[in-house]
Structures are given as structure tokens and as C-alpha cells.
Amino acid sequence: MGCPPTPLPLSLECTLRPFLFSSSPHRPSPSSTAFFSNTTTLSLHKSRALPLLKLLRRFSSPSAPQPVTPSPLDSSPWPGAFLVPDGLQVLRDFCVTVELDHGGGGGSGGxxxxxxxxxxxxxxxxxxxxxxxxxxxFVPARYVPLLAFLVKQYVAERRCLEPHVTVLVGFYRERGTEGAAQLAxxxxxxxxxxGANAAPPTPVPPRECPYICNMAVRKALRRRRIGWHLLRACEELMTQMKTERNVYLxxxxIDKVPFDMYQKAGYKVVKTDGFLVWLTLQRRKYLMSKELPHEIG
Known part of the structure; x- marks a missing residue:
């Protein structure tokens, strides 16, 4: 997404935090958490929501379309090199296809x-x-359009740093169905x-090492091992790009389901937030790491 004027991107949490504050009486259930990355229990600050919603309507108006700034992958020839001489080409050609059984999620697989x-x-x-x-x-559903607007700006800034940063997406097609696959x-x-975040979450991972964040799986498609295959695809791409072998996330x-998945994938806790992190309106987090093999089997 040429690059926007901001010199360095922020993490998604740091991007949203100025517009949010902790006031929700609810507590997330570990089994229901869908957003795997570091986040905090937040709800929208009403005094800031109104002007931002007006801004959202302005940018959503057909009379004021938002241009999508290109990333290096959108142009050719690509300038410069990366960790491998043909890194941009490796990133552009990267694609993983897996066949899924229905598992516990219903359906006939895909x-x-x-x-x-x-x-x-x-x-x-x-x-x-x-x-x-x-x-x-537990942010009210009526604020999702505003969140989507803010997240879009964040993802656009991150994508303009390719190939030092990349955003992977997975599309799922049910077996025996026709039509376009859905974003999963x-x-x-x-x-x-x-490509490291300017303001990374705590505990802070090494800047020179690869880092996975903002993992999400569509609610209707959970319990089909999609998150597992997404994590494996991230690791395969990092191996092909010849990054540092120690990857962090x-x-x-409180998130037992993602934690169990990461442990099964070989990730180990290297550091844990202290209790004082609650003073910054954040949940305590584990920093987990894994040493990647030279080749993903």
C-alpha cells in the first residue's frame, strides 16, 4: 500500500488503543477467543467514537473513494533485494494448498x-x-465498521513494507461446491x-527475528484446523525467505485454545508479562518462540 507518510508502522493493538479504553464488564472465555494476537479488553470511547464515525462515513462515501496504495508486489520490476536474492519473487509465488477433512466443524471438508x-x-x-x-x-457490533476502517489503515501501512512484512490470507472452498472461495x-x-513493529507488544521480541501476529479465523469455519495450517504456512514462508530461524509470537x-495449538506446533514460552502490565489496560501475555528447521516437511 507509494507508502503513507508515517515513517514506521505500529502494531494493530497500538493503532487501535488511542480510540479505545477498558470499560467492559465482561471477560473473554478462553475457548471463544478468535483473535490470536496480543490484544486488550477494550470497548469504544464514546467521546472519540462520534467524530471517528463521521470520518468513517466521509471516507465510505462514493464521492470520496480511498485509493489503495501499492506494495512492491503490485509493481514490476521490483526494486532491491531481500534476505534471498529473489525474495520478492519467492513472496509473489508463495502458495500453500491443503485438503481439509470436516473434523468437528461439520460439512464435507474442502x-x-x-x-x-x-x-x-x-x-x-x-x-x-x-x-x-x-x-x-466484546466490542459492540455497531463499532465493527469503525474498527474495520482503522484496521484497513494499519494493514495498508504494513503491506507497503513488503517483502519485509507480508499479510497472508487463506481462502476456503467446500468440497463439491461451485462459486468463489470465501476468505477464511x-x-x-x-x-x-x-519490517518489525515500531511499538511491539510486551514482552518485546527481537527485532531481527521473524514475528507472527494478528492471526484470525472466520467464526463459521473454526474447528477445521485452519489455524494450524495457517501457522504452518507462515513457517514455510519464513523458511523459503531464509529469515532468522527463531520465530516469535x-x-x-487467558487464551488456552491458541496456547495449546502453539505448544503442539513446538512453540515454548520464553518470557511472560508481569502483573504491572494491567496498569496499561493490557492482558498478560506469553512471548513464545520456536526454532525453525532448515526445511518444512
Missing amino acids: FLEIRPMLAEELDATAQLLAESFAESM CTAEISLDAR HCRV
Whole structure:
């Protein structure tokens, strides 16, 4: 997404935090959490919501369309190189296709294709992230359009840093059905220090190492191992891009389902937030890490 004027991108949480504050009486259920990345129990600050909603309506108006700024993958030839000489080409060609059984999620199974997000998929990806964030944080549904607007700006800024950052998306097609596949999942990967967040969540991961965040799976498609295959696809891409072998991610202490998945995938806790993090209106988080093999089997 040329790059917007902001010099360095912020994490999704830090982007949304100025417009939100902790006031929700609810507490998320570990089994119902859909947003795997570091987040905090937030609800919308009414005094800031009204002007932002007016801004949202303005930018949503047909008379004021928002241009999508291109990433290096949208132009050719691509300038510069990355961790491997043909890194941009590796990123552009990356695609993982897996066949899924119905498992516990119902249906007859289907096919999941995971690849880097295209410019025209920005709106749908932002909407999925906003819905997942709102669900896990108990933000009222009426604020989802505003969240989607804010998330879109964040994802656009991150995408303009490709190939140092990439946003993967997964499209699912039910077996035996026709028509377009539906967006099922997404995840963001920072591949090196240049793509690292300017204000990373705590505990802070090493900037030079790859970092996975903002994982989300569509609610209707959960319990089909889509999150597992998305995580494996992230690892495969990092291996192909020849990043540092130690990869990091965050998981909130209360999120048992994602934590179990990460443990089964080989991630171990290397650091845990202290209790004082609650003073900043955040949930305690684990920083987890895994050493990638030279090749993903």
C-alpha cells in the first residue's frame, strides 16, 4: 500500500488503543477467543467514537473513494533485494494448498489456499480482523465498521513494507461446491528488523527475528484446523525467505485454545508479562518462540 507518510508502522493493538479504553464488564472465555494476537479488553470511547464515525462515513462515501496504495508486489520490476536474492519473487509465488477433512466443524471438508494478500483483498481482510477483534474484546457490533476502517489503515501501512512484512490470507472452498472461495483466515508476518513493529507488544521480541501476529479465523469455519495450517504456512514462508530461524509470537495468558495449538506446533514460552502490565489496560501475555528447521516437511 507509494507508502503513507508515517515513517514506521505500529502494531494493530497500538493503532487501535488511542480510540479505545477498558470499560467492559465482561471477560473473554478462553475457548471463544478468535483473535490470536496480543490484544486488550477494550470497548469504544464514546467521546472519540462520534467524530471517528463521521470520518468513517466521509471516507465510505462514493464521492470520496480511498485509493489503495501499492506494495512492491503490485509493481514490476521490483526494486532491491531481500534476505534471498529473489525474495520478492519467492513472496509473489508463495502458495500453500491443503485438503481439509470436516473434523468437528461439520460439512464435507474442502480445500484451503494460503498466499499473500492482494490489493483488492484489503477490505475483506480488514473486515475479518475487525470482526475477530470485536468478538474477542466484546466490542459492540455497531463499532465493527469503525474498527474495520482503522484496521484497513494499519494493514495498508504494513503491506507497503513488503517483502519485509507480508499479510497472508487463506481462502476456503467446500468440497463439491461451485462459486468463489470465501476468505477464511489471515496472519501478519514481520520477516526482519526493517519490517518489525515500531511499538511491539510486551514482552518485546527481537527485532531481527521473524514475528507472527494478528492471526484470525472466520467464526463459521473454526474447528477445521485452519489455524494450524495457517501457522504452518507462515513457517514455510519464513523458511523459503531464509529469515532468522527463531520465530516469535505472542499469546495472551487467558487464551488456552491458541496456547495449546502453539505448544503442539513446538512453540515454548520464553518470557511472560508481569502483573504491572494491567496498569496499561493490557492482558498478560506469553512471548513464545520456536526454532525453525532448515526445511518444512
